[in-house]
Amino acid sequence: MVKYIGSKRALLPWITGVVAHINGISPIKDAVDLFSGSARVGHALKNMGFFVTANDLHTYAWVLAQTLVQANRNQYPPERILPILKRLQRLKGQPGWFTRTYCQESRFIQPHxxxxxxxxxxxIELEAATDQILRAILLFSLMVAADKVDSTTGIQMAYLKRWAPRSFNSLRLEYPPLLAGDGLALQADALEIAPHLQADLIYLDPPYNQHSYLGNYHLWETLVRWDKPQTYGVARKRTEVQKHKSPFNSRRTARGAMERLLSSLRAKHLVLSFNNEGFFRAEEIEAMLKEWGYVVRMSQTHRRYVGARIGIYNPQGQKVGQVSHTENQEYLFVATHSKKVFNALRSKETRRLAG
Structure with missing residues (x-):
């Protein structure tokens, strides 16, 4: 899967463990991942046997969710997909707008x-002209292959001064980690679609600070949409990055957005991820969630993403900022209408903290 800040890759055992604990007390049939991003959590929830609805506003994230949540491995098995990937792998390179913009004017990927x-x-447009899920699967494979030969620290706000060693490798397409069973991928504004969704469990991982995911992963948005957008700056970001901001990306509007979202959700249980770099303190989130149900707060310490650990550099490769900290405090909040679930999780967390 692609490198993705906030992907919850390292936190998956923790998240799925908590969900499994809830499921053991109050059985879960379906779940919603409302800000699906990399779709890792939605994929993990589907793997637990739930029917998962994954939603995200950005097109690249929708493609990830179509592949990891909606696609059914039984309908797109390796014996169907691998011959297509092999045909695509044999194609000769055709440099054009993408190569010029992201390999020469900027240096995210080597020109070859x-x-x-x-x-x-x-x-891909020819191979999957009439099958949207097949198209998503092929695009997913291409995104992952490109991610493995990029020259970044994991986000696309900038690229490395010198080519990363992995960037010299050749692009290789691979079969995605599809799961058997059905799911649903949606592309919508979370605040607008939330009132229309209902599930036993809703997982929330909203943007928590001023950094836009579209800005962080603009290459994937362009690769998926293939629309040759107007760009700006050294990183050649899409100009829409400057215009379209989530209310969750502003300290001024984030609280109102969160309160509006929580008041619209229909579920037995909410699981919300956040950390101590966000706009809200843990106590503030607890207070907002208590309007919804019983609340348990859990926390773990985790290393920050690699770009934050090596420091801040300008396009000339000069270090211009200092590393403030190398670890985050990650929070997992569970809000539930079930006092039995609340008591069980609270006891579990108390025992953990007691060692």
Missing amino acids: NGAKIEAIRER
Whole structure:
């Protein structure tokens, strides 16, 4: 899967463990991942046997969710997908707008891989002209392959001064980790769609500070939409990054957005991820959630993403900022209408803290 800040990769055992504990007390049939992002959590929830609805506003995230949550491995098995990937892999590179913009004017990917990406991306439209899920699966494979040969620290706000060693490798397409069973991927504003969704469990991982996910992963948005957008700056970001901001990305509007969201949710249980770099203190989140149900707060310490640990550099490769801290305090809040679930989770967390 792609490198993704906030992907919850390291936190998955913790999150799924908590959900499994809830499920053991109050059985869960379906779940919603409302800000699905990399779709890792939605994928893990589907793997637990739930029917999962994954939603995200950005097109690249929708493609990830279509692959990891909606696609059914029984309908798209390796014997169907691998021959297509092999045909795409054999294509010769065709350098064009993407190569010029992201491999020469900026240096996210080496030109030989950029040209290969362009050839494959063009052919995907022919291979999957009438099958949206097949198209998503092929795009997912291309995104992951490109991610493995990029030259960044994990986000696309900037690229490394010198080519990363992995960027010299050749692009390789692989079969995605599809799961058997059904799911649903939606592309909508979370605040607008939330009142129309209902599930036993809703997982929330909203943007928590001023950084836009569209800005952090603008390459994937362009690769998926293939629309040759107007760009700006050294990183050649899409100009829409400057215009479209989530209310969760502003300290001024985040509280109102969170309160509006929580008041619209219909579920037995909420699980919300946050950390101590966000706009809200843990106590503030607890207070908002208590309007919804019984609340348990859990926490763990985790290392920050690699870009935050190595420091801040300008486009000339000069260090311009200091590392303030290398670890985050990650929070998991469970809000539930079930006092039995509340008591069980509170006791579990108390025992953990007691060692």
